[in-house]
Amino acid sequence: MVNRSADEAETVLRLSWDAKAAVKIGDFSRGGKNRLERKGADHDFQPKGILNPFGIFLPQWDDLHLYFTASAVTSDFIVDVLERWWGSNRQRFPRVDTLVINQDNGPELHSRRTQFLKRMVQFARDQALRIRLAYYPPYHSKYNAIEHCWGILENHWNGELLDDVDAVLEFARTMTWNGKKPEVELLCGTYRKGIRLSPRQMKVVEKHVTRDAELGKWFLDIDGPSLRLG
Template structure:
């Protein structure tokens, strides 16, 4: 089983704005940030056991499609390293775009599992507990790294992200150019078909997490079941 910790950082305004820190080169920022050139959202995939970080930046919306697209990009490029892995454990908060009740997300993640013949366990953090998601620790490092610097261009933000270090290593940084829109939903009939392909562990008697079944969903596609 390979554990992936996933989440988005708050949107970042791009422009000559004060970020609250101290600049090493004495550069001065604008007093107000009313009209940014653009805004960008960093979304991370973190491998806690390996201390590896993959950062995807988007100027568009963070939607269900975006989340599964970057997961697929990650897996297509990295799966050769994990040929013995049959299950991906996805740690996420229970946000509006990746909730197990978000029909579009569940449709796409089920399609991903079947396409790549890999089991998926969705392991959500309950409300007010997302701070325990390991990816959250990396955002503090990124913020400290570019704090005090003027992110006046998108390329500047990407460069700062690529030069940060987590446990001595730089992250893999990518800019996603695709535009995403909210509001994609399945009909009740279509979602009923998705429900047949997943297992909600609400009534689980598993000795490790008997009271957390609401936050665990299994999608089994390989010959070996999720453990």
């Protein structure tokens, strides 16, 4: 019901976002057949590095945006990605004043994650947007639209040797979802895990978060325009 209402409203834009499992960089065998008939190592050795993918998908537009980091996917990274994405795309949606975000209740963006909520309140205030966080309950992540995109990406590079950062990014750029290629970016910087607000600090944040009376932790509203006036 929430998604349908969002898709029918001209002033609402629905996003689906999530992280994918870390990608090991190296001459690893990934199963399947690669295009150049190169062979991976018989055994998995220490990787050259790791890239963590995070995606934003617009179901109505079939637009996929992939962001990779060699750092951890933390609450700060996720909201930095949102700020970057909105800064590049808000001119496409001049009438939008509300973002509905479909997501899993994962560790870095769940509805009680203090740093995540702090950053989302700041984003809503700075951009004068209403934010609706719509969480899928456990074992229902398959209904989050971006999960299907991750499956397509995995099939696309299955069997290929992702032996350096450029290879990972290039294969991501050449996948297609309903005939459209994604926007792909590598974000630099280091993100520290474990940042938490004190109970006193969190009380201030919670004043700006409205939790649904029945759905509780599964549905939250942040009214950015009212924060700018307050």
